[in-house]
Amino acid sequence: MKKKPDAYKTIGEVAEIVGLIDKKKGTLSTHTIRFWEKKFTQIKPKILSGKRRYYSNKEIEIIKLIKYLLKEKGLTIKGVKGFLNNPKSLTLDDTTKYSVHNQSSNKEKIKDKLKKISMIIDELKELKNG
Numbered sequence: 710m711k712k713k714p715d716a717y718k719t720i721g722e723v724a725e726i727v728g729l730i731d732k733k734k735g736t737l738s739t740h741t742i743r744f745w746e747k748k749f750t751q752i753k754p755k756i757l758s759g760k761r762r763y764y765s766n767k768e769i770e771i772i773k774l775i776k777y778l779l780k781e782k783g784l785t786i787k788g789v790k791g792f793l794n795n796p797k798s799l800t801l802d803d804t805t806k807y808s809v810h811n812q813s814s815n816k817e818k819i820k821d822k823l824k825k826i827s828m829i830i831d832e833l834k835e836l837k838n839g
Contacts, residue, residue: 778792
C-alpha cells in the first residue's frame with residue numbers, strides 16, 4: 710500500500726527521495742540527514758517511540774534545498790545557514806527554483822527577475838546601437 714503524498718516519511722524514505730545514497734556501498738546515507746538536523750534548526754522531524762524520525766513535506770523540501778546548496782552550489786554549512794536565515798543572499802535564479810517560502814515572496818522574486826532581464830535587454834540595445 711502506497712502512502713499518501715502528504716504523509717510523513719521515514720528517514721530512509723527521505724534519503725531515497727533526496728538522493729542521499731553512498732556511492733561506494735549503494736546504501737542510503739541516513740546519517741547525513743541526522744547530521745544536518747544538528748546543524749540546521751529548520752529540520753525538526755517528529756520523533757516517536759523507538760526514536761523513529763518522521764518528516765513532513767516541508768522538511769523534505771528544506772533537506773532538498775540544503776543538499777542542493779551544499780552539493781551543487783558548493784556552499785559551506787555556514788553559508789547554507791546564512792541562506793536559510795536570509796534567502797535573498799543567493800542569486801534569484803537559484804531561490805526561484807528551490808524556494809521554500811510563501812507565494813507573495815515568490816511574486817516579488819519574479820518581479821525582481823523581470824526587472825533585471827529588462828535592464829539587461831536595455832543594456833544590450835545600447836551596445837548594439839552605440
